[in-house]
Amino acid sequence: MGTKNRKITRRTVLAGAAATGASFAIHRRARAVEPVKIGFTMPKTGYLGVACPVAYQAYELWRDQVNAAGGLKIAGSEPRPIEFISYDDQSEPSKTVQIYQKMITQDKVDLLLSPYGTPFHLALGPVAERHKFPIVGSTSNSTLLRDLGVKYMWAGQQAPDVYAPEMVKFMQSVGIDSASMLTLQLPASLEFKKFLTPELEKAGIRLDANDEYPNSITDMTAMVGSVKAAGSKAVLGLSYPLDSALYVKTAREMKIDVPMQLLFIGPALPFFSQQYTGADLEGLMTIGEWSPSQTAWPKAKPFYDAYMAKWNEKPDYLDSVISYASCEILEQAVAKVGLDHEKLREVISTDTFDTIKGPIKFDGNDNVATKPGLLQVQNGELEIVWPKEIATATFKPKQGWS
């Protein structure tokens, strides 16, 4: 009757304790050289408290790796160890603004990493601009950052106006001609919907059920029922982790038999595979363009292994990867031009960076080197099924539930 994932959690606790001990040890030893102070905030409490570990765990992994390798390489000087100065922004963008000002003016940090989530990036844009302090964005994926017109901040992820056409291209490539869309009423989902709807129309994909729901949703029976009645070939769930899980629970009960079932954010998260395994997870899709099994990116698999070793859970293929990649960009830029903010801005704006998700290059605020893609669970692992150039597997229609 019951299955479980005991090994993951018990080891997590031990590994976590060990890791903390290890990082203390490094700190003490590295005191000889003045560390490089890198600041950021994370919404450890508040409504994003659930989502942010995937990001800061990537940051902490990067710090430990760099320190273990002798410190951050800085052009024109000795490598120096990294010291994080991080605070809880309580899921409030205004707090983020306040804390970044503090980190810049009082804590006198040398470098900054980005906070978690689009609204926080948007709120921070003007701060970066005023202090001429470069911040490589990570978990931000909105066209609004472009509208802000800042020169000191770059988006980590693809904006929906780039993402939506790719998703539709994929659907056409596997012969899907009808879809039902379920949209969470939060900015990122709503923005995606806004760009996806005309693309679907342009491609001649029929839109059947098209519902929006609030973040307070606790039951999806009615909504999933309308999806079932519509008989579409695809379910596009523009959803967040907890409602993604709710969708799977309800779709199982109602035996939703649809070849393409995509959930915006969820299937890549660790808890998802605690709650659902086997046939339930198999065939679910999510957005993302990364996989440890993509051999074209030599750093991908080592990152995956290191993350697993440190945190004893899989990285999130979207947020953890881009968070880590933003650290890599900063690392490479500093290695090239040192800690001067103006030079950093220059080099980040123009160079191409080699990261765990392949090359990244910015044009304006946008990353133009990465093509947005889609992931699918196949044999329990997430595989890239789109775009073709970086695909690690081919799409397989979802086959029922357990």
Added chain:
Amino acid sequence: MTALLEVEAVGKVFGGLVAVSDVSFTLAQGEIVGLMGANGAGKTTLFNLISGAMAPTSGRVRFEGCAIEGRRPDEICRRGIGRTFQIVKPFPGMTVAENVAVGVLYGARRRTPSAREVAAETDAVLAEMGLSAMRDKLAGELTLAGRKRLEVARALASRPKLLMLDEVMAGLTPIEAAGALDMLRQVHETRGTTMLVVEHNLRAMMQLCQRIVVMHHGEKIGEGPPEVVIRDEKVIQAYLGAQA
């Protein structure tokens, strides 16, 4: 003497229960009238009907010739009817002076008084009621006698033409009750305020009232000067019968 208050065939029914039935009487300017009756006779309900806490089911209440039944209590107060409560309701978290000031500020008057006028009038009422020494105490900290006094003071501060007193002496020691009686007489003497008084203390009623209305089971069963009323056979039977 012109009639200040006219109660005409007033009735109140709660669900199926008749609380007050067809009661009529009048109060002349400057009169002190007692309202007597056993517990449950409908005295407090009648107070509520006059002061606007409830609307009567039937009948009229006229004050200075205007129909006031069913109007809001605050409006009736501003027209000049002040009252106290059987179960005292001071403003416990406010000081004694503040309690009185509420009456001064919101009671019957033509214009908003200035701060100095409020202070002066509050002090005057406090002195009149013998509360000056306690002016800065919280109302909730007073003894029962003090709170009853305060209720009268608050009602007086609103400059009522008619003051309705609901058992202001109940629960007091004989000495306190005597003091209260003197105080009311004093008020009547100096202000000439018309009063409608509910009281169980027969002697006090005899001394204070010029006329007494007796109620029984929601109906008026007698009316007249005190010494006549208490000798009335019907009244004795109803009143003492119920008491015993």
Added chain:
Amino acid sequence: MIAQLVFVGLTTGAIYALIAVSLNLIYGTMRLLNIGHGDMAMVGAYISFWLFTLADVPPYVSFLIAPAVSGLFGLLLYRGMFAGLLRRVQGDAVEGSSLLVFFGISMVVQNSASLLFSGTPRAYRYFDGIVEFGGIAVTESRLVALAVAVVAIGAVLAFLKFSIWGLGVRALIQNRAASAIVGINVDFAFTFASVVGFALAGLAGAVISMYQAVTPFMGGPYTTVGFVVIILGGLGNINGAIIGGLVVGLLETAGIALTGPNFRDLLIYGVFIAVLMLRPQGLFGRKGAH
């Protein structure tokens, strides 16, 4: 489909009713504005999750352990804080003060959980087969949740109805001042309300953990629903809380089916506001009870 919607609505509603009944015991008797009630459910959910993942303890055993722990917590809070607070503070001030206390407690509990376990959602699988009957298909965990809620609420009702202590608690909910005068042991009733109220919240959490991911912040929405339900049903009215819970549960499923999922909250709060406009004392509250 209609049968499915109604049944699912009932299971959701049963959990709401369980939370509301327990909250009603605390709010109805002591007038403590327990905005940390959902956090107690969160504690129960974590207990259930960790017992299962670390020690193989199946959730039905946690259904006993979680309420024991949270009930003990309730006892300690009452003895340590609220007994004294209730002696010193009276009237409306109780609500303000207790709101602040529970706000503090809620911060401590939530953030301790967050520090200890991080914000990462946790989940496990149990009772996750699918049962079909009469055109209805539901996950077993929903049935278990329904059964547990019915049994727990039934036990509380029976206690209140048939035992002499229960009579005292009911009288206390109706009128505190009068109860003390007629010799009801107020201290016992308060202790009872604290322990049982907290224990049932913990139980609800243990049940919820079977089908919803566990996070340090999962309690908030349940607190809100709990308050809406007890005010809807009439403060202190246990039967009202049960019916109110079912009403909200059905609004969430059937109501959404009729209007659209985006109207979920407008529907729930709209009905709530409308009811209070028409009946200021709630659906089943007595006039003047407040």
Added chain:
Amino acid sequence: MKAPSWFAGPIGGALVVALLAAFVVPGMAGDYGIEFATTLVLWIALVQSWVILSGYTGYVSLGHAAFVGAGAYVFILTWGAVPFWFGLVAAGFTSGLLALIVGGPCLRVRGPYFVILTLGVAEFVKYAVINIEASLGKFGRLMIGTPEPVDIYRMAVGLAAIAFVMALVARYSRFGVGLRAIRENEVAAEMTGIRVRWLKVGAFGLSALVPGVVGALMICRTGYFEPLQMFSPQLSLTIITMCVAGGSDNPWGPLIGALFLNILSELLWDSAPELYTVILGVVLVFVVLRMPEGIYGTAVKRLARRSRKAVPGETTP
């Protein structure tokens, strides 16, 4: 009742403090200091506005977030279309109007019913705005060209000063005496000639003006509007927490409560970033248990007792 002459003292004092805060602090504090001060001052404005209804009448509102959110929403809707100041004023008045509309029916309900009803109304308004925004195809709105932080700070100081004076005048005027009488005993208040309904609704409307402007200033700080954040019930809860911690029978208590909580959380947050919310929770519990009348109320009482001891024979403080 005309404002007594001693009003001039506190009002003048508030003005001096506000002017000092507006023009001296920015020179001394860095960027971060200004951000902290802005947060603090906005909280002060919020608690002062809340106390007018909930502190004085005892109708505890858990719905203040609705007014903050409504103000912010109106402000962003009019952003760019009308002059800045006009937008601020419109934000305040819209919230005030919203309060007048919902106040009538809501204030028929008392005690706990009112507390939860206001929460329900605030949630209703929040989800209404979410749905309106979604149906307009909006996914958060961006404002470009918002004022400099120092200017926002100065506006916030001005607003807090206005809110303080409003709360002060409301407390010690005829209006405030009426409101407090309602809190102490509504039936008796009505029988003493107070137009209970008008006063309550009036106080509700008045208490919603300032939060509307606060909402506008809050989105100016981040340049971004998203309903879920602006209508957060957490905000309403925090307001109550500050007011109860300080004591809420007069403007001083909430002022002290806001200072206390902001400064405390700032100190804790800086020195114990991991544990600070836990410690803050413990402190809150402690405050209530040791000082049920709030910091201000308790302090006044202690001082009074001490002075009474010092001057034997005097009966009243």
